[in-house]
Every structure is written in C-alpha cells, then in structure tokens.
Amino acid sequence: MRLELSGLTVGYRDHVVLRGLDLEVPVGSICALLGPNGSGKTTLLRNINAILKPLEGKVMLGGRDLGSMSRKEIALAMAFVPQSTNLPFNYTGLDMVVMGKTPHMSVWSSPGPRAREEAWEVMESVGIGHLAEQYYMQMSAGERQLVLLARAVMQDAPMLLLDEPTSHLDLRNQLVIMNMVRRIAHGKKATVLITLHDPNLALRYCDYAALLYAGGILGHGTTEEMLSGENLSRVYGVEVSCELTEGGSMVVVPACEPPPHASPAEDRCRAPSPGAPE
Amino acid sequence: MVSLTLLAAFFLSMSVGRYAIGPLDILKLIAAKLGVGVDLGSSAAAMNTVFWSIRLPRTVLAIGVGAALGASGAVFQGLFRNPLVSPDILGVSSGAGFGAATAIMFLAGGGLAVQSMAFVFGIVGVFVAYSIAERSKESTIVVLVLAGIVVSAVFTAGLSFLKYIADPYEELPSIVFWTMGSFHAANWRDVVYSLPIVVMGVSLLSALGWRLNVMTMGDEEAMGLGVDVRKIRLFFIVVSTLIVASSISACGTIAWVGLVIPHIGRYLAGSDHKVLVPFCALLGGALLLLMDTLARMISTSEIPISIITSFIGAPFLAYLLLRKKAGVWYAA
Numbered sequence A: 001m002r003l004e005l006s007g008l009t010v011g012y013r014d015h016v017v018l019r020g021l022d023l024e025v026p027v028g029s030i031c032a033l034l035g036p037n038g039s040g041k042t043t044l045l046r047n048i049n050a051i052l053k054p055l056e057g058k059v060m061l062g063g064r065d066l067g068s069m070s071r072k073e074i075a076l077a078m079a080f081v082p083q084s085t086n087l088p089f090n091y092t093g094l095d096m097v098v099m100g101k102t103p104h105m106s107v108w109s110s111p112g113p114r115a116r117e118e119a120w121e122v123m124e125s126v127g128i129g130h131l132a133e134q135y136y137m138q139m140s141a142g143e144r145q146l147v148l149l150a151r152a153v154m155q156d157a158p159m160l161l162l163d164e165p166t167s168h169l170d171l172r173n174q175l176v177i178m179n180m181v182r183r184i185a186h187g188k189k190a191t192v193l194i195t196l197h198d199p200n201l202a203l204r205y206c207d208y209a210a211l212l213y214a215g216g217i218l219g220h221g222t223t224e225e226m227l228s229g230e231n232l233s234r235v236y237g238v239e240v241s242c243e244l245t246e247g248g249s250m251v252v253v254p255a256c257e258p259p260p261h262a263s264p265a266e267d268r269c270r271a272p273s274p275g276a277p278e
Numbered sequence B: 001m002v003s004l005t006l007l008a009a010f011f012l013s014m015s016v017g018r019y020a021i022g023p024l025d026i027l028k029l030i031a032a033k034l035g036v037g038v039d040l041g042s043s044a045a046a047m048n049t050v051f052w053s054i055r056l057p058r059t060v061l062a063i064g065v066g067a068a069l070g071a072s073g074a075v076f077q078g079l080f081r082n083p084l085v086s087p088d089i090l091g092v093s094s095g096a097g098f099g100a101a102t103a104i105m106f107l108a109g110g111g112l113a114v115q116s117m118a119f120v121f122g123i124v125g126v127f128v129a130y131s132i133a134e135r136s137k138e139s140t141i142v143v144l145v146l147a148g149i150v151v152s153a154v155f156t157a158g159l160s161f162l163k164y165i166a167d168p169y170e171e172l173p174s175i176v177f178w179t180m181g182s183f184h185a186a187n188w189r190d191v192v193y194s195l196p197i198v199v200m201g202v203s204l205l206s207a208l209g210w211r212l213n214v215m216t217m218g219d220e221e222a223m224g225l226g227v228d229v230r231k232i233r234l235f236f237i238v239v240s241t242l243i244v245a246s247s248i249s250a251c252g253t254i255a256w257v258g259l260v261i262p263h264i265g266r267y268l269a270g271s272d273h274k275v276l277v278p279f280c281a282l283l284g285g286a287l288l289l290l291m292d293t294l295a296r297m298i299s300t301s302e303i304p305i306s307i308i309t310s311f312i313g314a315p316f317l318a319y320l321l322l323r324k325k326a327g328v329w330y331a332a
Helices: A041-048 A071-077 A093-104 A113-125 A141-155 A171-187 A199-205 A229-236 B002-015 B023-033 B044-079 B092-106 B110-135 B141-165 B171-180 B188-207 B209-215 B219-224 B229-251 B257-269 B273-297 B305-322
Strands: A003-012 A015-025 A030-034 A056-061 A078-081 A159-162 A191-195 A208-213 A216-222 A240-244 A250-254
Touching: A003 A041, A015 A041, A015 A191, A015 A208, A015 A216, A030 A041, A030 A171, A030 A199, A041 A191, A071 A078, A071 A093, A071 B219, A078 A141, A078 B219, A093 A113, A093 A141, A093 B209, A113 A141, A141 A171, A159 A171, A171 A191, A171 A199, A199 A250, A208 A229, A216 A229, A229 A240, B002 B023, B002 B044, B002 B273, B023 B044, B044 B188, B044 B209, B044 B229, B044 B257, B044 B273, B092 B110, B092 B141, B092 B171, B092 B229, B110 B141, B110 B188, B110 B229, B141 B171, B171 B305, B188 B209, B188 B229, B188 B273, B209 B219, B209 B229, B209 B273, B219 B229, B257 B273, B257 B305, B273 B305
Parallel strands: A030 A191, A030 A208, A078 A159, A159 A191
Antiparallel strands: A003 A015, A003 A056, A208 A216, A240 A250
C-alpha cells in the first residue's frame, strides 16, 4: 500500500510545525524520516496516524484519503509501533501481541484460542516465542520493542509506521529490530515509514530517506543520495562526513565537536548554508 | 471460588440478625414459597415476614450495590489507566450526596424523593464533568479527572452548605447518615429500581472487557489499534455512572469498595478486564454483603456501612501493598 503526502501542512491550532510537505513511499520499501529534535517528526507521524488532523493537504494511503476513513479502516491499513512506554497494568507478552487482532474483530468479541495460537506463531516468527508468558513490564527495553513490533505484525496491515523504535536500545537490539523491520517490509511487501535518529541505521537498512529541516522537508530520495555529509551537516548543524569503510558500507562520522548551546542555524563549527531557525 | 464465597455470604447474611433463621430454615422457606409442602413449625408467620420482606431484599440489594461498585471500580481504573481511581472520580458520589440532601431538606416524598434526586444529581455531576472535558482544548484523560475533581468540590461545598443550614435535630442526622450509607431501610422497591440497571450494566461492561485492555495502552496506541477511543470511553463512563448512581441512590454513598475491590480482584484474577470486571462484580457483591452483615451484628443498633468498609478496606489495601508480588499485580 502506497503512502503519499501531498501539500501537507501540520501543526497545532496556534502554530504551524511543517508546511507544504510532499512525500511518497512506494510499496514494499522502507523510508526513514530524519531530522533534529523538535523538527516535527512526531507531529508528522501523528498526522499520518490520524491522531491529529492536517491543517492543509492530504495523507493518502493506497489512494484513499485518510480523513475519509474510520479508525478501524485505518488500523486495517496501517499498524503503528510506538516507543515502548510504561503501562499501568501488567500483561504477558502474548496478551500484548494478541491485541494486534483488535481491528479484525467486532467490538463485542474478544480473541479466542485461535487468535492466541496465531499470536504465538507471530511471536515465534519474530524470534520472541520465549516472551509469550513473560510480563511486559518485567521485560527489557529491547524485548518490549520486539513485542510491540510483533503486535504490529499481528495487526497484519500493509503499511507500518514506527516511532523511533531504536532510541532506547543497545547496539545489538538496534540491529535486531531494524533487521526485523526490513524482513517484514521485504517479505510481506509492506510499506514502512520509520523515524530514526541514527543516520547510520538509515543508511544500512532503509531504501529511502526524507530529511525534515526548518519547518519543511529538505528533500527525499534514496538514502545514499539524501544522507550525504553536506545534507546532514546542514540539517543537524554539526559538521559530519560520510566515509566508506573497508567492508564497503557508508558510515556517517562527526568531523568536529559542536559548540555548546548553539542552535543548528547559528552553528559556528562549519557555518552551514543559511536556514531559518525553527 | 468467589461464587462459593458469595453463596456462603448469602446464607450467613440471611440467617444472622436479631431474629435468627437457621440455614435449614432458609431452605425450608424457599421450598415453601415454591409450593413444596414443608412443615415450618410454629413461628412460621414471623419467620416468613423477616425472611421475605426484610432480610432478602436487603441481602439482594447489598450484593447488587457491591457488584456495581466493584465492576465500575475495575472499569474506571482501567479507563483512566490509574489504579488510584475509584468510581467517584467524576463526581457521581458528591452529586448524589448533594441531591439526596436537597431532597431531605426541601422535598416531601420521603425515600423515593431522596432516591430519585440522588440518582439524577449523580448523573448530572458526571455529565457536567464530561462536558467540561469535552469543551477543553485538549480533551485528555487528565483534563477529565480534573473536571471530575472540580465538580466534586462544588457539590461537596453545596452539601456542606446544606448541612450548615439544616435543622440539626431532624435533617442533619438524616443527611449525615445518608452520606455514610446503610442498607437498613432496604426494601423490594429499591431492589426493583436498581437491580435491573446493575445487572444489565455489569453485563455490558463485562462484554466490552477486552476492549478495555486495549484502552489501557493509552489513547494513541488504542487508536492505532483501531479503537474509536472517544466512543468507547463514553460508553464505559455512561454505563458505569448509571449503575453506580442507581446503586448509591438506594443506599447512600459507600466508601472504599470501588477502590479496594478491583485491587483484590487484580491480585487474584490478573489484569485481563474481560475476566476482571465480572470477577470484581462477584467479589464486590460477596464482600459488601459480608460488611453489611457485620454492620448489623457488631452492636445492637446499626452502624453505617461506610464506617465498616473504610475500617476494613483501607488496612486491607495496606496489607496488599506490603505483600505485593512483583509483576503479578500492576507495574509501578
């Protein structure tokens, strides 16, 4: 299912966060959404997930305007993977994953043994069958994120939306999660939009990248093309360069320390091209 | 297990009191009512009256009210994602208290007027709180709770004012006694007015129990899972409010039951609201009935039930906190 943003302006009643966005994510590809803190990644994500309504423009999912779809229709088309947060009550891993079945059921029903069996199979396929009986709140951050990912797989939607899934995770778990996301995208022909902080993860796992900068989108294209040293230096306000490792992978490395308390726009490390501060 | 407790509590409650009826006599009385020829002995008439007109409606009402408070407590704690919440949080109790006091002071009509006014004002309280939250810029759960606190405060102030101007010999004691709750005046009319609502309400709440699990993930995640959060939340609030208002309008406000029962329930039955809500209804019914039995046994005159529920409920919660097993209960 193709995701298309056209002329999208998002924000809150009294201020616009991002103006006039155009973006297209083709079927079966992974698009990374990058940008500094406060650049509007989360706000954009909440619009794509129809938690917020766009101020202008449209979010199109498989050719349909999101604004005209019911909550249930949206959930059947798109699964959202949140950052793992604390829950007030404790559920087992299986209980959490089986909730992915919600949009497939009527309001009055609850998942039976078949759905639980299915949830268990999904957990096995994500490699966390051993977490089925464990309590969610006693799991590590990495395990929780995998449970949430499994829940999205259970939801069985052609589009996957992930909100910084790697931000609390150690090196290995970051790779495990991203690898799993890539497997889902390419295996199930799912379209994935994912917000990330680490350009190296994006370079390694994503097909496309979009950079948010100064209340708009700097551009989007293939990750190699978008995540150039020049673009990243400009967006994050710190000089970085892209280097090729001996193994042939592209890595992003900082080239100098950022000055303390400088906002990206007035960065003196390497005066980047001018852009309005956010 | 809980059903057995409830059954035992039923027999205990039916037999003890100033006029003792043995468990065997209870079975005989029921058999006689069903038309089976049983010899009831010499005191048949008195026993019959006590059993059918006084003790049975009281017992049934206590079970119903306990079930309503237990189930709605579990629902509210799930809905507000907070184990400190009780069904009073949106102002139903303070509204009902104000309504009852108004009826006691200004309306003729006795019990029925008090009951109707308590019911109406209980619902008004929640309606106002919900409307405030809906009209606010961000209609989040926090705003809803704050609106509930505001409404409760205003109605409590109103109640205090009524108490202040009330006739201290007649009206004031009735108001105070009402706000502490009691089943001493329970009759079949109370049962007929409140029980159908409670039974239907608890069934509806239980039927949507699994959706409530999804709601405890928080609004955004629940929406992402395809739940129409506003509609479902409104459903839970309306049904819970109806059963709580119809319960406490029959017997006065009852402290602690709506808060403690869900904790005991969660401890015994886990966090799945599909199981937890009906479980808390049974548990609430059994425990409130036991409390009421205590209330009329402890001394020769009746003790208001809130005194008993607080005296036992609060320390019991402390006990649960101290021996909480990690993970089985809710996470901190």
